[in-house]
Amino acid sequence: MSQTAAPAAAQEGGPATQPPPRRRLAFHSLRVEEIRELTADAVEVAFAVPEALAQEFSFVPGQHIAVRTRIDGHEVRRSYSLCAPPDGRQLRIGVKETPDGLFSSFVRRELTVGDELEVMNPQGTFTSEVQSGRIVAIAAGSGITPVMALGAAALREKPGCTFTLVYANRSSADVMFLEELADLKDRYPARFDMHHVLSAEGRSAELYSGRIDAPKLDALLTHLVPPETVDEWFLCGPLPLVELARTRLDAHGVERARIRFELFNTGRPGEDRAPAPRRTRPDEETGPQASIRFTLDGRTGTVRTPRRSPETILAAALRSRPDVPYACAGGVCGTCKAKLCAGTVDMADNFALEPDELAAGYVLTCQSTPTSEVVDVDYDQ
Incomplete structure (x- = not known):
């Protein structure tokens, strides 16, 4: 799917359901306060939210969080929807173990009360507006x-x-x-x-x-x-x-x-074992380069990637800023969404962005590779 930077006029109007305001996405360590069995292969996990982080973890029903930990020495991230309305004290997610599921099996079989996981503040537009x-x-x-x-x-x-x-x-x-x-x-x-x-x-x-x-x-x-x-x-x-x-x-x-x-x-085999975003190999670093400019938390950086075998925007940006937000890296959760301000990209998959978001110029950076010499994206918009 090719995507071109949208003109400014495309921002007018907006979707029928306005998403909650975006905030800086960051991981915080939260303690597992409760694990409750739901079915033979599913559990509900409750994280305690400290008072100092109450504002960071405020949310609207229907939103989701990204959860991060290390399994067998490797960083693993997954995205889970919040399954209970806000109460100011806890975040609750439902986790169903999948066949050969790396993270879901860890949660179902190894996670215990008192453990701490890294949790990103809530986001998402799967929310209700009707009164x-x-x-x-x-x-x-x-x-x-x-x-x-x-x-x-x-x-x-x-x-x-x-x-x-x-x-x-x-x-x-x-x-x-x-x-x-x-x-x-x-x-x-x-x-x-x-x-x-x-x-x-x-x-x-x-x-x-x-x-x-x-x-x-x-x-x-x-x-x-x-x-x-x-x-x-x-x-x-x-x-x-x-x-x-x-x-x-x-x-x-x-x-x-x-x-x-x-x-x-998405129903793809091995999806729960999705790898981290692909990085450029040393043998690919020669030849014409594309320039990727990205803005995150008010700071702008520039990275370059080979035109003949480009990385995704996310993978390239992570080489410069390890705090660039992402979770599934499969085009499903929308955590890596950014506004395409200049240039063109090819977006391989999109299971997260609505038509109005595409029309306004948003892309999933985990799925988008540059097709122009210069690309400019903004994670803050």
Whole structure:
């Protein structure tokens, strides 16, 4: 995907859902205060937030954090959604162990109360703006984590809102936050509507049995959540489900401005073992060079990368500034987002930026390589 610096006029208007203000992204050491089992392969981890860092870790329901540690001598980073509304004392994330998952297996099997991990302050635009009306979330597996925070906050703080959840899992034993969901249903019986779809466990209604495919989603949109009754949509899960849901919502005439989406993975093999950003090899450092100028925390630096085999902007910037923000390095979390102020880039993958962000000139620096002699990006905008 080629991306060119957007003209200044593209900044006017902005998205239908304005993101929370960006702040300096930095890691802070937080203590693990609680680890609670959710299912046979998933846990909830609570980090204690010291009073001195309360402002740094304030957040809006639906946002996520990056977590960093060292495993077998190597730095590992992952991004996790916050699964409970803000209380000023804790950050809570849900972690589901994946096959051969490096970080998720470490959390599930080795992390203990009292350990400290490096945690980046919250960010993200998977947030709600409506004050009244109907909110619908379609989630699968651990995609429930940000939806838990969104739903609980909407029901508690917005009496004019109703919340409908369509939640897909393999079986009832795989449902994360089962008790919390039941508690929300008991507390808000007239405003919270919950529908479990199980792919490997028979249900009394065919609509709730089997995988969510296009015909099943069309039936849900026709009989359960007619789009004309919905004010805001949230989609969270693996890439195939999110893409399917967006496609079917398009077919039913839902405006993209009313849809927010977030991925917990792209479905690629070995994704939880994603490497750090690729760096230039010594044998690639000769020949014509591209100049990458980047601004971070008000400071501007310049690095160069080979035109014939360029690094990503993120990898090049990390050679000069190790504090350049990133988490997944796979185009999913959006932590490395920056404004392209000059030049052109090729962005390999994008699973995080919305069309309005692309139109305004934002790029994912972990996926963007220079295609012009000079590139200028700003992490502060």
